[in-house]
Each structure stands twice: as structure tokens, then as C-alpha cells.
Amino acid sequence: MMSDFLLPDLGEGLTEATIVAWHVKVGDEVTRNQALAEVETAKALVELPSPRAGRITALHAEEGQTLDVGSPLVGFAEVGAAPDPGAGGNAADGSVAEEPAAVLVGVGVSVDGSDEAVGAAEPAARPQRQQVLVGYGPVLPGTGRPRRRPRSFATTPYVRPTGATGERPTPRAMPPVRRRARDLGVDLRSVHGSGPGGRILRADVEACAQGLSGAAPREGASAGSHTIPVTGLRKQTAQAMSASAFTAPHASVHVTIDVTDTLELLGRDTRDRARTSFLASVCRAILPAAARTPAANARYDAEAGQIEMFDQVRLGVAVATDRGLLVATLPEIDADGHQGPSGPALTAAIAETAQKARDGALTPAEVTGSTLTVTNVGVFGVDGGTPILNPGQSTILAIGALRRQPWEHRGEIALRTVVTLTLSFDHRVLDGAEASAFLMDIAETLADPATLLVR
Structure with a gap:
């Protein structure tokens, strides 16, 4: 069964979030509560855990892209289901597939494999479910405190699942460098990385923004200027x-x-x-x-x-x-x-x-x-x-x-x-x-x- 995970309501009246870094790619098999992406809201950086186990069939946004709450984020398929290249989150009859339970900042999601929303009535025989916060793991036994899920940044380039041949992969850069590039309006694909293995450093981005790398101005910007997207905070x-x-x-x-x-x-x-x-x-x-x-x-x-x-x-x-x-x-x-x-x-x-x-x-x-x-x-x-x-x-x-x-x-x-x-x-x-x-x-x-x- 195919379904889409929608960008959840992150609370405090926030209506959108920006994808800072993907932690998964198309074809990956993920477990419940595994970090899918790091997103930036107007308030903070948070990690979004997977609401279920399955295989990633689609990433509906690129790093640096801003999505409204309720927009499709990733596509899921049950582990072992045959890939459907035309799946976009809708069922075969054209109806929207069942939406997984929303994940809220400060609101738990179950970790026992169930897809029911927290707070739903449960049979008395079922074990009590742990509450897991966005960006945190389950409560450590005997401590009463959740384990902070460490941030894991990809060490290899992430290739967008467009299926196009010859398309350049997104360059290697840590999330703070990507945020700096977004603030300066720099397209990372036009930056030559001077770090180990071609990794793009903050200095590379700033040099490109100042015109020292020969990068052309972005579309919509006048010669000798650049645009800065206004997102997040x-x-x-x-x-x-x-x-x-x-x-x-x-x-x-x-x-x-x-x-x-x-x-x-x-x-x-x-x-x-x-x-x-x-x-x-x-x-x-x-x-x-x-x-x-x-x-x-x-x-x-x-x-x-x-x-x-x-x-x-x-x-x-x-x-x-x-x-x-x-x-x-x-x-x-x-x-x-x-x-x-x-x-x-x-x-x-x-x-x-x-x-x-x-x-x-x-x-x-x-x-x-x-x-x-x-x-x-x-x-x-x-x-x-x-x-x-x-x-x-x-x-x-x-x-x-x-x-x-x-x-x-x-x-x-x-x-x-x-x-x-x-x-x-x-x-x-x-x-x-x-x-x-x-x-x-x-x-x-x-x-x-x-x-x-x-x-």
C-alpha cells in the first residue's frame, strides 16, 4: 500500500517549515521513529521522525524548499511491496491514501508499530505506549528522560529522485552551510567545494556570493546583485x-x-x-x-x-x-x-x-x-x-x-x-x-x- 506522509503541524501557530537536510533517499527502508529530515521553522530546528516503517518511494521537496503544513513530504510503501513509479500518494481509485498520524512538537507518537493517533481508545490488554517527541528517541529505561536523537548528516551526495539522466546531484555541504547559502541566495550547484572530498565550506559560499568564484547571478536578480529568500525565522x-x-x-x-x-x-x-x-x-x-x-x-x-x-x-x-x-x-x-x-x-x-x-x-x-x-x-x-x-x-x-x-x-x-x-x-x-x-x-x-x- 502506498501513502504520503504530510508535513505535520509543528505547533505554536507555525504554518510552514523549510527542509534543511534529508536523512533518507528514495529506496531506503526506514523504521518507525527514524529521522527522515531536519526542518527549520520560524522557532527552531527540529528532526521529523518517521510515523511508520516502510520504504521511501518519493521525496516531495528539495533541501532549502519551504512547505506549508499539510503538504506531502515523503511517499511510503509497505516493506516488500513492488515499487510503483507513478505513485504520488493516491490510491488506485484516485482517492487519497490514508494519512498517518500527525507528529507534533511536544506531542508523542507511539513506538509499538501501531499507526493510531496518540490518545485513541485502546484495549486494556495492549501495553502502554511510550510518548516520543520530535527529535527525540524513546524514554531510556530507569531514567524517565527521552534520549536526544543525534543529528546525522549525510556524508555522500544526495541525488534527487527525478529519474532524469545527467542531472547534477546536490553538492556535499553541512546544514549550516546550506542555510548560509540560502540566506545569501547562492545556488550550491554553482559552488566549487574546497573542503575534504569536495565538500562545500562556508568560505566557499561567501566567496561565491561576493562574485569571487565567477558564479552567474540568480534568475530574477540584476547584474551585480543577488536575491535572498526570506524563509523561516x-x-x-x-x-x-x-x-x-x-x-x-x-x-x-x-x-x-x-x-x-x-x-x-x-x-x-x-x-x-x-x-x-x-x-x-x-x-x-x-x-x-x-x-x-x-x-x-x-x-x-x-x-x-x-x-x-x-x-x-x-x-x-x-x-x-x-x-x-x-x-x-x-x-x-x-x-x-x-x-x-x-x-x-x-x-x-x-x-x-x-x-x-x-x-x-x-x-x-x-x-x-x-x-x-x-x-x-x-x-x-x-x-x-x-x-x-x-x-x-x-x-x-x-x-x-x-x-x-x-x-x-x-x-x-x-x-x-x-x-x-x-x-x-x-x-x-x-x-x-x-x-x-x-x-x-x-x-x-x-x-x-x-x-x-x-x-
């Missing part, structure tokens, strides 16, 4: 920022402060020699400030015509990745700061979350749910900027670069370290006085940490 970010910029009336306030004393405090040795970063200090200063200006931790519900006030501050940190910009949600922190993590613990959490974001390893839940965002543009060497609100939030704070410069200090000019903070806010939720009070609350704490002892 970049597409999601573009849509979200456009919606935010043209929906919420943005306004901003700025302040430049002397943070020399705070940096000296952070640089002192501690018993465990653990350090607190300046970014973590800013995050900690936000918590009591948001408690005193609740509108800074809210959102405007246009449909209901009301303002939703969040009970807890869920901080999101903007992270620049190769896939684009995303806001990663930090672990929950109590709004008044009393039950939040220590400075060193928060520093470690920020670093770990940012690295997971750059690796594409965040789950959909880890890139949603924040109520207030912090973006550190100072790491790029700029003094400040006016950020666009993250949709569903009323404030976003931008931190500029730390600069040593002459500054008035105790009635004299001294060399001090200063920083510019910029707060963008939704003028439907906060007015200028509230936004200024919130920003100055944060600024006073960072300029003089001792203020936390007397408030």
Missing part, C-alpha cells in the same frame, strides 16, 4: 516587526548614565569567584522597576479594547543568530526580585539561553511567553538605538555600548564609564510620564546599586 521576524511597527504607536525615551560604580562592584572577587554580567544586572534592575510601573509589563488587546496586565515578569532577551533575530525567554523570575536567581545564576542562564538560540536548539515554548524584552545593541559597538516592540508587549529596553569618557563626577570632570539606555513603549499602554519613570527607575539602580537597600 527571518520571514517570521519580518512579519512580526511589520505588524508591530504599523499597529502599536511607538514612542521612546533615552537616558545616559554613569555606571562606573556598578561595574566596579561587579568586578570584585567573590567567594565562589562567580561573576554577574552587566546584562544580568540590567535584567535584575528591571524587576523592581516593573513592580512600581505595572504598565511596563503589559500588552494592549486591540480586539477586546483592553489592557492585559501580566502578574509576572517574563524577561525575553533578543539574540542575533545566523537564522535571524529572535527573542529567547529566560527562566521565570518573580516580579519583585525576591525569588529570582542570583546574579551569577542569571548570567549563566542568559549565556546558556543565547547559545541554544544560536544553535537553533530552543523549543517553541522557549521563544514564546516573554512579557518584556531586553536587547543589548552595545555588543555591536553602537551607543544606542530605538528598538521595535516585540509583538504582545508594551516595552523593550535597548542597552548601548559601555564607553569610557570624561564625565561630571562629584563636581569635577573625571574619566567614567557611561551607557545609554533607550526604552521603546506602546503609547496606548503607557504615557510619557510612566515610561520615563520606569526608565529612570532602572537607570538609578544601575548608577547607584545602593538605592536597592533604601527602597
